[in-house]
Amino acid sequence: MSAADLARLQFAATTSVHWLFVILTMGLVPIVAIMHTRAAYTRDLAKRAVRERMTRFWGQLYVINYAVGIVTGLVMEFQFGLSWSGLSKFAGNVFGAPLALETLIAFFAESTFLGMWIFGWGRMRRGIHVALIWLVALTAYLSAFWILVANGFLQHPVGYEVRDGVAYLTDFWALVTNANAQVALAHIALAALTTGGIFVAGISAWHFAKGTKETELFRSSLRLGVWVSMLSSFFVIIVGNLQVPVIEKTQPIKAAILNGTDLAAAQAQEVAAHGPGDYLPWTSWVKNSMDLMTILGNTVSTITFIAVFLLLKDLLVRKRWLAYLMTAIIPLPFIASVGGWVVREIGRQPWLVYGQLTVDDAVSNVSKGSLVVSCVVFIAIFLALAVTNWTLITRFARRGPDGAQLGAGDPLPDDLPGAGGADEKQPVPAF
Template sequence: MSAAELARLQFAATTGIHWLFVILTMGLVPIVAIMHTRAAYTRDPDKRATRERMTRFWGQLYVINYAVGIATGLVMEFQFGLSWSGLSKFAGNVFGAPLALETLIAFFAESTFLGMWIFGWGRLRRGVHVTLIWLVTLTAYASAYWIMIANGFMQHPVGYEVRGGEAYLTDFGALLTNPHALLALAHITLAALTTGGVFVTGISAFHFARGTKEIELFRSSLRLGLWIGAVASFFVIIVGDLQFPVLERTQPMKMAALENSGVAELQAQLVTEHGPADYAPPHGWLRVSMDTMTIIGNTVSTVTLIAVCLLWKDWLVRRRPLAYLMTAMIPLPFIASAGGWVFREVGRQPWLVYGELTVNDALSHVSRTSLVVSCTAFITVFVALAAVNWSLIARFARRGPHATQLGATEPLPHDVPGDGADEKQPVPTY
């Protein structure tokens, strides 16, 4: 593999793995916030206790994913200087600010609010504690907004001028309202909510299939997750379709390569405008990634809408095969979203900043040996972190609410056999 191919593989692999953490974080945190709000303002003591335990259970899974995932985000920052110094030199004046704001929000504001929420159980007033988890939600989506602003500039550069081979920002408003950023943000927001909803539904269904005694807790979780997943998966398809007119106007070669039609004419036009090069992205990658995203997306939408109907008289959880089907669906939104990112990024090739900077021109002057070493190291670390993350999530999800340590005000029993429903659990009080 060439140096450029190694650098692209490194960034694609690390970004793809990091995205698996991000989409679950974005999808799970608003669900936890809804659960906590319902628990905090429930008058009935028994219902409040159940809803508080439910919040702590799902909140712990969210915290595990966030804690391990944040390490992947920190490591990714080094790759801009390591492999893509040409990108930083050309576009750093434009998207340096969005990236800096994303870092400040994600690694300072979001982390601070989350830490206060984690250690605030039984110590903070009810309203303050609930506000903290909503602030975590807000900062998570604000962080995603600034990332999409930077990525949107690479997809469709706006609000800038080139002086001395470098891009300078001239219209901050145009940068903030770039349709390539806003539509993509809406799309990934709905995809994240779909992912979070299917995740909560699948784990809840798994416990019903095993014959849980936590009936009310997991019934409430399953209903909330399923409704969110069903609604979000329906609208994510609609918002995805809204992006095609924008792509046809701003990235016609991507759409031509997808349909394998009109590529030669656009190739000749781009050669005239930018000089000799192959401007057609690979048709196979685009077709496979698009089909993966659309087929899985439509499948998830259809299954969740049917499952909503099966909530009547608890048919969904009384039939064990149906419960296991919902559990088996957990990986599907992750695969679909990965396909969407492949389509978005590969379709931009050979440009790194569309129409302005190619991948080869953005590559740092580093040896192939250095890239082999860094690529191997980065991918190994990221795969290890992903394995740790999912093994921890699977372990605590399988053990159920009795193993939850988040918000505990006194020692919890460990390795209690069975479901743990008969154990008397400490419940934080306000």
């Protein structure tokens, strides 16, 4: 393998693993926010107690995934300097701005709000505490937005000019409104909600298959997960198709592969635009990944649509094999999302910045031996973190709400179900 191939393998492997953390984080946090809102503003004290335990349980799984996932994000930052110095040199003035904003949001704002939410159980009023988890959700999606703005520039560079071989930002608004970023963000957000909904529904169904005593808690979780995944999986297909005209306009070879049209004509078009060269990516990877994403996406959409009707007669709860089926499809949205990432990234090869900078020109001038070592080390670290994450999630998911440690401290009166607050009468002390 060449130095460029090693650098590509390293980044592809680490990004794929990191993405598994990201899509669950984005998909789970709005669901946890909905659960917390319902718990905080439910007047029925018994229901409030159940919904608060439900929030703590799913919130703990979210926190585990976020905590381990953010480590993978930190490690990934080093790869730009280590392996892709050519990208930093050419596009750092443009590419660096959205990455810096993403870092500020993810590692400062989002982490701060999440920390306050974690340690705010029993230490702040209900409304403020609920607002914090919604701020965590908002900053998570803002973080994804800036990442896609940066990636959108790689897919279709806009709002810049090249002076002395270096790109300089000239139109920040054009960078932000790049169609390659905007439509992709909507597609990814819906894919994340599908993933989060399936995750919640699958684990809830597993507890019913095992004969849980927490029937009210997991029935409510199951319903929420099924409805979220059904709606989002339906719209993710529609929004995904909206990317087709954008790709046809900006990346003709990728469009030709996906549409099954004449690759030779697309190759000739690229030669006319960029000069002699081989502009065909790994065609089979792009086509097969697209087919995989489509098949899995349609499968999840169909199953969740049927599951909504099964909820009406409580069949997902009473039929063990149906419950196990919901659990078995948990990996499908993750696999489909990785397939989508492969289509997006490999489909623009051999360009790193489309039409401006090739992958070979962007690779750092380091020895092949150094890249072999860094490739092995990075991939080993990421795999270890992935195994750690899913081991912890599986362990706490199996334990159920009784094993949740989130918010285990003594709550203030305003945070206790039935112990007062703005919407309840305070008991009169007896002396």
